[in-house]
Amino acid sequence: MSQSRAIGNRISLASGAGERTSPLGIITATILHVLVIGATLFTFAHKLDLNIQDSPVVPVDLVTIGEKTNLKAMVKEQPKAPPKEDIQPAPPTPQPMVTPPDTQAEAAPDQAPSEPMIAKPEPAPTPKLKPVEQPKPEAKKKQFDINNIMALLNKQAPAAASVRNAKTGARDVKGFGAQNAMTADIQDALRSQIAQCWSPPVGAPHAEDLIVDFDLLLNPDGSVARPPQLVGDSASNAGSNPYTRAAAEAARRAIYECAPYKLPGDRYNQWREINPFHFDPRQMMGQ
Amino acid sequence: MKKFAVAALAFVALVAGFAVPAEAQLRVDVTQGNIQPLPIAIPDFIGDPSGAQIASVVRADLDRSGLFKVLDPKSFVEQVKDINTVPNFGNWRVINAQALVTGQVQQQADGRLRLDFRLWDVAGGSQMVGLQYYTTPDNWRRIAHLVSDAIYQRVTGEKGYFDTRIVFISESGPATNRKKRLAVMDEDGANPKFLTNGSYLVLTPRFNPTAQMIAYMSYIGNKPRVYLFDMESGRQEMLGNFPNMTFSPRFSPDGNKVVMSLESGGNSDIYVMDLRTRSVSRLTSDPAIDTSPSFSPDGTQITFESDRGGSQQVYVMNADGSNVHRISFGGGKNGTPVWSPRGDLIAFTKQAGGTFRIGVMRPDGSGERMITDGWEDEGPTWAPNGRVLMFGRTERGGRGSSIWSVDVTGRNERRVITPGSASDPAWSPLIQ
Numbered sequence: 256m257s258q259s260r261a262i263g264n265r266i267s268l269a270s271g272a273g274e275r276t277s278p279l280g281i282i283t284a285t286i287l288h289v290l291v292i293g294a295t296l297f298t299f300a301h302k303l304d305l306n307i308q309d310s311p312v313v314p315v316d317l318v319t320i321g322e323k324t325n326l327k328a329m330v331k332e333q334p335k336a337p338p339k340e341d342i343q344p345a346p347p348t349p350q351p352m353v354t355p356p357d358t359q360a361e362a363a364p365d366q367a368p369s370e371p372m373i374a375k376p377e378p379a380p381t382p383k384l385k386p387v388e389q390p391k392p393e394a395k396k397k398q399f400d401i402n403n404i405m406a407l408l409n410k411q412a413p414a415a416a417s418v419r420n421a422k423t424g425a426r427d428v429k430g431f432g433a434q435n436a437m438t439a440d441i442q443d444a445l446r447s448q449i450a451q452c453w454s455p456p457v458g459a460p461h462a463e464d465l466i467v468d469f470d471l472l473l474n475p476d477g478s479v480a481r482p483p484q485l486v487g488d489s490a491s492n493a494g495s496n497p498y499t500r501a502a503a504e505a506a507r508r509a510i511y512e513c514a515p516y517k518l519p520g521d522r523y524n525q526w527r528e529i530n531p532f533h534f535d536p537r538q539m540m541g542q
Numbered sequence: 543m544k545k546f547a548v549a550a551l552a553f554v555a556l557v558a559g560f561a562v563p564a565e566a567q568l569r570v571d572v573t574q575g576n577i578q579p580l581p582i583a584i585p586d587f588i589g590d591p592s593g594a595q596i597a598s599v600v601r602a603d604l605d606r607s608g609l610f611k612v613l614d615p616k617s618f619v620e621q622v623k624d625i626n627t628v629p630n631f632g633n634w635r636v637i638n639a640q641a642l643v644t645g646q647v648q649q650q651a652d653g654r655l656r657l658d659f660r661l662w663d664v665a666g667g668s669q670m671v672g673l674q675y676y677t678t679p680d681n682w683r684r685i686a687h688l689v690s691d692a693i694y695q696r697v698t699g700e701k702g703y704f705d706t707r708i709v710f711i712s713e714s715g716p717a718t719n720r721k722k723r724l725a726v727m728d729e730d731g732a733n734p735k736f737l738t739n740g741s742y743l744v745l746t747p748r749f750n751p752t753a754q755m756i757a758y759m760s761y762i763g764n765k766p767r768v769y770l771f772d773m774e775s776g777r778q779e780m781l782g783n784f785p786n787m788t789f790s791p792r793f794s795p796d797g798n799k800v801v802m803s804l805e806s807g808g809n810s811d812i813y814v815m816d817l818r819t820r821s822v823s824r825l826t827s828d829p830a831i832d833t834s835p836s837f838s839p840d841g842t843q844i845t846f847e848s849d850r851g852g853s854q855q856v857y858v859m860n861a862d863g864s865n866v867h868r869i870s871f872g873g874g875k876n877g878t879p880v881w882s883p884r885g886d887l888i889a890f891t892k893q894a895g896g897t898f899r900i901g902v903m904r905p906d907g908s909g910e911r912m913i914t915d916g917w918e919d920e921g922p923t924w925a926p927n928g929r930v931l932m933f934g935r936t937e938r939g940g941r942g943s944s945i946w947s948v949d950v951t952g953r954n955e956r957r958v959i960t961p962g963s964a965s966d967p968a969w970s971p972l973i974q
Contacts, residue, residue, distance in 0.1 A: 442570050453575030456609075456698045458929050458951060460886040464699075482666065501699030504663065504670070508640050509575070511665035530567040538573050 441518060441526050448516055453509035455536035456501045462540045465502040467493070468531035469510065475523045477515035483507055486531055506534040577953075579611040580697060581638050583664075585622045586615065587645035590655065592682050596647060599686035600693070602730060603704045606947075607694060607930075608954025613639055625660060634664045641670070643693060655679050661693050671696045683732060684973075691972075703925040704729055707970040708932065709747040709756050710945060712736065713963040724758060724771065729969075731959035737771060738778075746966060747771075750793040753970035757781065757791035757800055768802050782815055782822060790833045795841045801825070803833040812846055812863075825863035834878045837861070838905070839885045845869075845905070847877040847890075856890050858905060869907030878921050881905070883971075884928025887950065891920040891933075900933050902950060913952035926971045932958060934965040 459465055467489035472480035485493055485503055492499040510532070518526050584601050587593030604610040620633035625644040634642050645659035660672040673692055677685050684705060691702025712725040712734075721740035724747055727733055737756070738744055747758035756771040760778075768781040768788040782788065784804055791802040794814075801814045812825045812835045826832040830850035837844055845858045856870035856879045870876040874894025881888050887902045898918045903910035918936040925931070929950055936943045942963040948955040958967070 441568065445568075445570050446572055446574075449570075449572055450574050451576055453572060454578045454580070455575055456700075457577060458949065459699060460884050460928070496699075497695070498699035501697060504666075504697070508580075508663070508665050512640065526568050528567045529570050531569055533569065533571045535571065535573050536575060539575060539577065 441522065444518055445516060445526070445529065449509055449513050452513035453506065453534065453536075455505045455534065455539065456498065457536055457540050459498040459502075461498070462537040464492070464496055464498040466533075466535045466537070467499065467503045467506050468533050469503075469506060470528065470530040471510060471532045472528050473516065473518075473526060475520060477518055479511060479514045483510050483532070502534070502536070506532075509534075579609055580640055581611045581613055582641040582643065582693075583613045583618060583634055583637065583639040584615075584643040585618055587647050587657070587659070588622055588625065590647040590649050592655065592679065593645065593647040596657065596682055596686040596689070597643075597645065599683060599730070600643065600690045603687060603690035604693060606730065606956065608949055608956075609694070609698060610641075613637060625658060628667075629662060631662070631664050631667045634662075639664050641693075641697065643689075645689070649679075650676070653679070655682065655685070657685055657689070659689055659692075661696055683728070687729070698929075700929055701927045701972065703927050703930060703969070703972070705973050706926060707749075707753060707973065708945070708958070708967050709737075709749060709970070710960065710964045710967040711744060711747065712961065713943060713965060714740070724756070725961070725964070726756075726773075727960070734961045737776070746790055748792045748968045749970040751795060751797040751971050753973055755793075755797075757793060757802075759789045759791065768800070770800075782820065790835065792836050794837050795839050801835040801837065801844060803835070812844070814861075825859070825861075826866070832857075836880045836888075838881045839883050843881075843905070845879040845881055845888050847879060854893075856888065856903075856907075858888075869903065869905065870910070871907060872901070872903070872910040876901075880922055880924060882924050882928040882950075883926050886928065889922035889924065889931055891922065900931065900948070911952070913948055913950065914946075914955065916946075919946070921966055923967050923969045925969050932967045932969055934967065936965075 455465055457465070467485060468487040469483040470486045471483045474480045484490075489499055489503060493503045494500070516526075582604060584597055584604070586597045601612045605612040617637045619636060620630055622629070622644045625646045629642060629644065631642075640663075642662040642664050643659060644662070645657060648656045648658075650656050654676050655678070657675045657677075658672070661670045662668070663670050671692060673689075675685050675688060687702075687705035690704040694700070694702035694704070706729045707726055708729060709724065709726045712723045713720055714723075715721045722743050722745070723740040724737040724744045726735050726737060738760075742763075743761040745759045747756050749756055754773050756773065758769055758771065759766060760769045762769070762780075766787045766789060767784065768791040769778050770781050771778045781791070781800060781802075785806075787805040787810075789803050789805070789810075791800050793800055798818060799814050799816050801812060803810045804813045809829055810831050810833055811827055812832050813822050814825055815822045825835075825844070826846075826848070828848065828850045830848050831854075832846055832848045832850070835844050835846040842861050843858055844861055845856060847854055848857050849855070850857075851868060854875040854877045855868050856876045857866055857868050859866040869888070870890065872892070874892050876890050876892050879888050879890045882902075886904065888905055889900060889902050892899050892901050892912065897916070898920045899912050899916060900914040900919045900922045901910060901912040913931070914933065914935075916935050917938040919933050922931045922933045930947055931950060932945055932947045934943055935946050943965040945958040945960055945964045945967045946955060947958055958964075
């Protein structure tokens with residue numbers, strides 16, 4: 256509003272300088288100026304009022320959300336209480352992916368001259384193929400750990416120790432979010448990188464068959480440290496369900512295809528092992 | 543209050559610092575990806591000269607599926623010399639191949655061909671499948687389709703559909719005097735064959751589950767009736783001796799029955815005939831027009847179209863005719879329902895807004911979505927794996943009709959190569 260008034264004044268000064276000898280002209284000019292100024296008051300002023308608003312100052316603190324949304328559970332340290340992870344049984348070894356014999360190739364009765372076509376699975380040529388290293392589950396090593404034996408003997412483990420993945424510490428802390436105390440940025444970085452490479456077989460009839468979990472070990476340069484292992488339900492399902500197996504292979508291809516991953520090197524300890532690397536294409540079905 | 547907040551923050555930071563263990567395992571949930579065809583390298587199969595032809599058919603099959611990106615053989619760095627040694631995967635990674643097929647064809651002493659092939663996972667450096675086939679040399683195309691099916695099945699988890707045939711209506715001549723002939727061809731358009739000579743009108747052909755028999759409607763002697771065509775003998779036979787028009791036949795999943803419409807006094811109802819006993823039973827008895835019946839893959843239900851509610855809509859009933867209920871509520875008129883061989887979906891034709899389009903919905907009517915966007919797309923038919931559909935399309939302006947295929951996701955719409963104009967396709971099951 257004040258701007259439009261100032262402009263109006265400047266215009267009146269300029270026009271007044273050109274018609275200083277004619278009183279009629281001055282009166283006309285004055286009336287016109289009043290009209291013009293009045294017009295600006297009624298039209299622009301109304302609109303300008305709407306726009307002129309003081310932006311409220313919002314003080315913000317930049318915080319890493321992982322510290323708040325993603326707390327690792329912690330239990331108060333108790334003497335002689337073995338951590339839960341030590342008393343867990345060894346995780347099941349991932350089942351090898353067995354190729355079921357292909358039975359679809361059969362003789363065609365309508366084609367008289369044709370002989371039966373027999374399809375039989377061929378063994379993979381092994382001489383030059385390095386066997387895939389099956390890393391031993393880590394918990395297996397711990398079977399010989401004196402602490403582990405103590406834990407197995409001690410049937411009365413404190414209830415507090417049953418909190419999933421809980422660390423011991425100075426006091427109890429309730430786990431929250433993914434409970435791994437990681438900041439979300441590493442997860443987002445991995446997610447956005449793998450999304451470029453991941454092409455799951457979304458035409459399957461049951462979307463839940465396509466959910467797979469991997470255990471992925473990474474090198475400090477972001478490359479894959481060892482062949483990713485299927486874990487959890489998907490490990491057993493992939494042996495029997497061809498859709499799960501195809502989904503697992505699609506995820507495995509994506510893991511290799513997108514490596515090496517660009518992740519903050521100074522926080523390697525946070526992303527050394529991705530487990531579970533959980534692939535769930537249900538939102539992509541029907542796209 | 544402020545002090546408390548600072549203290550709380552400091553505490554949270556402290557806890558977070560403590561809680562990061564040295565061997566932390568990070569959980570990462572991935573829910574979004576990038577649907578892309580799988581880059582696959584298929585060099586010509588070595589050995590017998592037919593290996594190059596076979597590989598080219600496999601390449602064409604997989605490319606047509608839309609799920610594979612078949613790499614140009616000119617880009618290959620490595621030449622396959624022996625399929626029994628592990629390839630140098632680095633040479634295939636540089637051309638961005640994620641899968642590799644190596645194959646060999648050998649002529650046996652008895653004149654037969656022996657084909658060995660292996661499918662390799664290039665990134666993981668392992669064999670995914672390895673198979674061996676024997677056949678006569680003239681059967682090389684089928685062997686190629688079987689190889690394609692095996693690769694498709696291993697990569698997608700679904701059975702393939704390349705070793706299948708299509709029966710359709712071949713159209714020729716001017717619109718005023720159109721000849722419609724029953725024709726059959728391989729899924730890739732090869733080996734087209736006419737089964738009838740075009741002297742009478744034929745419509746709605748459908749394969750039986752062994753692909754040896756075709757049920758269709760014909761106007762032989764100006765009496766529109768359902769006929770059966772035996773592929774082996776070439777013989778055709780009128781199905782039943784009904785006083786009035788019979789039409790829209792389809793086999794039951796076990797092949798022992800044919801369900802069809804029987805017209806009587808301007809009304810049509812759905813009947814089922816047992817092919818062994820030739821006994822006929824009536825399934826619907828409504829003054830409306832009931833037609834286009836299609837069995838569910840387990841044979842317990844039938845979907846059909848009816849205008850009993852005022853407009854043409856899709857209904858489902860039990861195989862004995864009980865429990866009739868409407869399932870299409872998505873607007874427009876809906877007809878020609880076909881139950882997916884996988885059982886999870888029913889494909890149909892929707893007429894709305896002046897166009898005919900192909901859609902799918904679940905058997906309870908939920909999840910309706912349109913998968914084509916043509917001017918006149920109609921008469922869907924499922925590939926035996928329930929993943930791909932074919933349908934007839936008429937372009938605006940009547941430039942002849944053609945057959946198209948589309949993925950159930952609506953992707954990869956392609957024209958199917960046919961000799962001349964064609965309509966009303968029906969997909970065979972996998973050839974036994």
